[in-house]
Amino acid sequence: MNISLVLVAVLLAASSGLFAAAAGFRTRFGDWIFACLMTLSCACGLIVAFRSMRQVGTVVWSHPWSVPGGLLQIRLDALAGMFLGQIFLIGAAGAIYALGYWPADKHPQTAGRLRIFYGLMVAGMALLVIAENSILFIFSWEIMAIAAFFAVSTDDHLPAVRESGFVYLVATRVGTLLIIAMFAVLRAVTGSFSLAIHGLSGASSIGLALFILGLLGFGMKAGLMPLHVWLPGAHANAPSHVSALMSGVLIKMGIYGLIRLGSLFDRVPLWWGLVLFGLGIASAVLGVAFAIGQHDLKRLLAYHSVENIGIIVMGLGLSLIGRSTGHPTIVALGLAGALLHTWNHGHFKALLFLSAGSVIHAAKTREIDALGGLFRKLPWTSLAFLTGAVAICGLPPLNGFISELFIYIGMLRAGLYELGPVGVVASLGAPILALVGALAVACFVKVFGVVFLGAPRSHHGSTANESPWPMLAPMALLAACCVTIGALPFLVVPILDHASVVWGTAPHQLSVRTLAPLGPIGWLNLTLIGAVVVVAIVLARVSSRRPVAKGPTWDCGYSSPSPSMQYTASSFADGIVGMFSSVLRPRKKSPTLTQPFPGPSRFESHVPEVVLDLFIMPIFRWIGRLATWARIIQPGSPHLYVTYILATLVVMLFIWH
Amino acid sequence: MPIYQLILHLLCLVVLPPLFLGIIVKVKAAFAGRVGAPLFQLYYDIFKLMRKDVVLSTTTTWLFRAGPIVALVTTLMAGCLIPLGYPRAPVAFMGDLVLFAYLFGLGRFFTVLAALDTGSSFEGMGAAREVTFACLAEPALFLGLIVLARCTSSLTLSTMLSSAPSETWRGVSAPLLLVVVSLFIFVLAETSRIPVDDPNTHLELTMIHEVMVLDHSGPPFAAILYAASVKLFVLGSIVIHAALPIRTGSAWGNWALFLIAAFVFAVAIGVVESTMARLRLRRVTNLLIAACLLSGFGVILLAR
Numbered sequence: 001m002n003i004s005l006v007l008v009a010v011l012l013a014a015s016s017g018l019f020a021a022a023a024g025f026r027t028r029f030g031d032w033i034f035a036c037l038m039t040l041s042c043a044c045g046l047i048v049a050f051r052s053m054r055q056v057g058t059v060v061w062s063h064p065w066s067v068p069g070g071l072l073q074i075r076l077d078a079l080a081g082m083f084l085g086q087i088f089l090i091g092a093a094g095a096i097y098a099l100g101y102w103p104a105d106k107h108p109q110t111a112g113r114l115r116i117f118y119g120l121m122v123a124g125m126a127l128l129v130i131a132e133n134s135i136l137f138i139f140s141w142e143i144m145a146i147a148a149f150f151a152v153s154t155d156d157h158l159p160a161v162r163e164s165g166f167v168y169l170v171a172t173r174v175g176t177l178l179i180i181a182m183f184a185v186l187r188a189v190t191g192s193f194s195l196a197i198h199g200l201s202g203a204s205s206i207g208l209a210l211f212i213l214g215l216l217g218f219g220m221k222a223g224l225m226p227l228h229v230w231l232p233g234a235h236a237n238a239p240s241h242v243s244a245l246m247s248g249v250l251i252k253m254g255i256y257g258l259i260r261l262g263s264l265f266d267r268v269p270l271w272w273g274l275v276l277f278g279l280g281i282a283s284a285v286l287g288v289a290f291a292i293g294q295h296d297l298k299r300l301l302a303y304h305s306v307e308n309i310g311i312i313v314m315g316l317g318l319s320l321i322g323r324s325t326g327h328p329t330i331v332a333l334g335l336a337g338a339l340l341h342t343w344n345h346g347h348f349k350a351l352l353f354l355s356a357g358s359v360i361h362a363a364k365t366r367e368i369d370a371l372g373g374l375f376r377k378l379p380w381t382s383l384a385f386l387t388g389a390v391a392i393c394g395l396p397p398l399n400g401f402i403s404e405l406f407i408y409i410g411m412l413r414a415g416l417y418e419l420g421p422v423g424v425v426a427s428l429g430a431p432i433l434a435l436v437g438a439l440a441v442a443c444f445v446k447v448f449g450v451v452f453l454g455a456p457r458s459h460h461g462s463t464a465n466e467s468p469w470p471m472l473a474p475m476a477l478l479a480a481c482c483v484t485i486g487a488l489p490f491l492v493v494p495i496l497d498h499a500s501v502v503w504g505t506a507p508h509q510l511s512v513r514t515l516a517p518l519g520p521i522g523w524l525n526l527t528l529i530g531a532v533v534v535v536a537i538v539l540a541r542v543s544s545r546r547p548v549a550k551g552p553t554w555d556c557g558y559s560s561p562s563p564s565m566q567y568t569a570s571s572f573a574d575g576i577v578g579m580f581s582s583v584l585r586p587r588k589k590s591p592t593l594t595q596p597f598p599g600p601s602r603f604e605s606h607v608p609e610v611v612l613d614l615f616i617m618p619i620f621r622w623i624g625r626l627a628t629w630a631r632i633i634q635p636g637s638p639h640l641y642v643t644y645i646l647a648t649l650v651v652m653l654f655i656w657h
Numbered sequence: 658m659p660i661y662q663l664i665l666h667l668l669c670l671v672v673l674p675p676l677f678l679g680i681i682v683k684v685k686a687a688f689a690g691r692v693g694a695p696l697f698q699l700y701y702d703i704f705k706l707m708r709k710d711v712v713l714s715t716t717t718t719w720l721f722r723a724g725p726i727v728a729l730v731t732t733l734m735a736g737c738l739i740p741l742g743y744p745r746a747p748v749a750f751m752g753d754l755v756l757f758a759y760l761f762g763l764g765r766f767f768t769v770l771a772a773l774d775t776g777s778s779f780e781g782m783g784a785a786r787e788v789t790f791a792c793l794a795e796p797a798l799f800l801g802l803i804v805l806a807r808c809t810s811s812l813t814l815s816t817m818l819s820s821a822p823s824e825t826w827r828g829v830s831a832p833l834l835l836v837v838v839s840l841f842i843f844v845l846a847e848t849s850r851i852p853v854d855d856p857n858t859h860l861e862l863t864m865i866h867e868v869m870v871l872d873h874s875g876p877p878f879a880a881i882l883y884a885a886s887v888k889l890f891v892l893g894s895i896v897i898h899a900a901l902p903i904r905t906g907s908a909w910g911n912w913a914l915f916l917i918a919a920f921v922f923a924v925a926i927g928v929v930e931s932t933m934a935r936l937r938l939r940r941v942t943n944l945l946i947a948a949c950l951l952s953g954f955g956v957i958l959l960a961r
Contacts, residue, residue, distance in 0.1 A: 431797075
């Protein structure tokens with residue numbers, strides 16, 4: 001039942017774009033067909049996801065497949081269920097959102113194509129998390145990755161879009177190569193392509209190879225710090241619902257891979273956990289630091305994905321540390337934090353990207369410093385963005401706080417159990433996470449303040465109108481998820497417990513209910529919301545008896561302030577960018593004053609993508625120079641290439657026999 | 658926790674904080690050779706503001722009014738997680754220290770948004786400084802709490818703060834000493850006292866917290882002033898508990914001890930404010946990093 005339902009969901013998602021195309025590439029009718037089919041597919045998928053999350057066991061189904069070594073083998077368990085739930089929830093939200101955001105009558109050239117690739121992305125990811133066979137895994141991984149490439153480069157008439165699409169394509173090819181290598185090693189060890197493996201030893205050289213290849217391959221997709229180079233550009237230049245799907249779900253496939261990788265082993269060396277923990281810290285701190293320097297609304301959000309992936313990987317690293325040092329509580333807390341943060345980040349980041357899309361839809365620009373005062377024009381979008389901002393900063397009473405709490409308590413407990421260096425390192429994660437949280441607050445206060453509050457800084461958005469309901473409804477849904485998990489955190493406990501049983505390596509399973517204070521946190525969060533409402537009512541009563549005078553903002557005696565005198569994104573962030581300037585390498589163009597009465601001039605500053613510009617691009621330029629030699633055998637004729645493929649296959653045939 | 662202790666805790670939390678500030682002001686006045694404002698001046702100010710009209714800027718939205726409310730509610734909630742005279746707080750559970758720190762984060766989030774809501778460049782300036790310095794203050798708090806947690810093998814604030822001192826001061830006094838200094842700096846920074854910020858300066862350009870609330874008036878402004886005093890009291894209680902090397906046997910004795918210590922703490926802040934100048938803004942980061950490092954060394958000292 002579950003199996004057939006999930007297959008229906010996958011097939012429906014994969015074909016929804018084609019059905020819509022049959023109804024017309026450029027018609028509004030096609031949009032509706034697509035949205036309805038995707039919603040139906042996602043409803044089926046969500047049913048399966050909920051059923052899988054509530055069960056402890058595993059359901060496996062297999063069917064012969066003509067691909068060599070391949071087997072259509074599908075496994076449903078609580079871990080896959082968690083990821084399925086996220087894929088289908090955000091998939092549906094984005095598909096409905098597209099009705100208002102990317103309608104066929106406004107984008108006749110691209111709407112039909114985008115629908116097809118959006119559906120394929122959802123289908124590929126859903127198949128990926130239930131694949132139990134490595135060939136099927138790679139197959140669906142590639143569907144997802146390639147569909148995402150086409151979805152990212154939807155606006156391919158813009159050079160910036162083509163460039164970031166190309167960077168993404170190269171990154172994802174490299175990642176796939178590493179993952180294929182990892183599965184090849186796995187095949188060599190186990191002798192089959194099945195992924196139902198437990199109990200490998202991490203201490204061997206095979207284990208080391210698997211760990212390194214998996215970490216690089218999956219880390220590339222997840223956007224871990226030095227491997228994140230493709231992420232900001234791709235997220236910024238994709239249509240917003242595609243950004244939401246990519247940031248909310250697609251990069252989590254890397255996390256999914258890392259989690260599954262961890263479950264292959266029963267004993268892991270301590271340094272694996274420490275390396276993951278360290279990479280997580282680097283991603284979290286640098287991700288948010290880079291985010292603060294950005295001026296492009298979506299690029300800023302993209303760097304926050306790097307940050308949150310860092311927090312997730314910190315949790316994962318912590319659980320591996322707990323496994324190596326023999327502390328089941330640390331394992332459970334770290335894993336629960338990582339899994340729940342994966343979910344939460346999906347909810348609030350998709351929410352933020354969708355509301356950013358709504359801003360772009362209304363104001364026609366992504367430039368933060370060109371906006372301002374949108375709160376009155378877009379009240380619901382603002383509220384959605386505010387909810388997402390509070391959640392992503394990990395503040396109570398929303399969901400981000402719950403998952404970070406797991407990781408905090410895990411790190412602090414590790415500091416109590418392990419008095420040696422491991423405990424010191426683990427517990428020092430807590431102040432670093434606090435630093436990340438404070439930086440996130442700084443960043444989101446900045447972006448919310450500059451975009452939505454104050455007075456408009458330019459003509460952009462002066463005619464802005466609130467977005468239509470197909471765009472607002474998905475945002476409301478995701479905001480409701482953020483509030484629900486925050487206020488009623490005990491609801492997710494059974495799900496997390498079942499998922500960690502699947503990952504299970506601890507000798508006896510512990511429930512996170514006993515490890516984290518979810519009961520008090522839940523009712524304190526409710527009290528917090530209630531108390532704010534009560535105090536607001538009381539204060540309103542107190543001041544309602546008196547008239548409220550309206551006037552201009554107090555300007556300290558200056559008589560005619562103008563909107564351009566407001567703090568901007570760059571002036572707000574200047575202090576923090578200065579603190580991190582050795583890493584961020586901000587570029588400033590200051591005006592030089594030459595005459596006694598200087599004329600109008602401009603100041604500009606921006607934070608470039610340092611890793612890409614300083615490390616990756618020089619390497620690729622060097623490779624590019626070397627690759628000119630390959631032109632001897634690669635003159636650009638497709639016929640010749642097909643001949644090469646044929647010849648290679650013949651040679652492979654000899655090797656195989 | 659007996660019900661009368663709960664009532665006493667809440668009463669103390671709600672009523673005492675403005676008096677705490679009054680003591681600081683008196684100490685500063687004594688240093689300057691003045692009589693100074695009455696001890697209860699802040700109460701008078703708050704009551705006066707509660708009866709005043711509200712003036713709102715035309716640029717503002719409802720967020721401007723939400724800022725003071727959230728700040729007040731989060732501060733009072735945080736006050737319920739901290740033990741005062743009785744060794745156990747009204748709300749205590751394993752891991753409450755994370756909630757404690759993040760409640761202040763939520764308050765800061767909305768205070769800063771309210772400041773940015775006015776569109777004033779002065780308030781933007783204060784907001785930017787507030788969030789910048791918070792980035793270094795929060796790690797300092799967590800580092801300090803880690804040391805206390807490792808001293809007491811507990812992650813509950815009540816246990817960390819009240820069971821810690823008497824035995825641990827004898828055993829591991831060096832890390833605790835570092836932590837007390839570090840937390841003291843943290844409190845001065847978080848509550849905008851000298852040497853980080855001067856609450857009495859008359860120049861908006863140099864302020865942090867006060868410049869963020871320039872546009873507030875009437876009852877919301879009363880809420881801001883009151884919340885700021887509660888914040889000082891609540892954060893101060895952490896330092897008081899961490900620094901207090903002795904405990905009496907009886908419940909009332911503990912209360913008396915706590916109140917005396919709170920008085921001494923207020924005097925200490927007053928002395929610091931009278932004898933030091935405000936640091937240049939660029940130096941504030943150095944001070945906060947020093948606070949982090951002090952606690953960091955405390956963590957190392959506890960490693961075995």
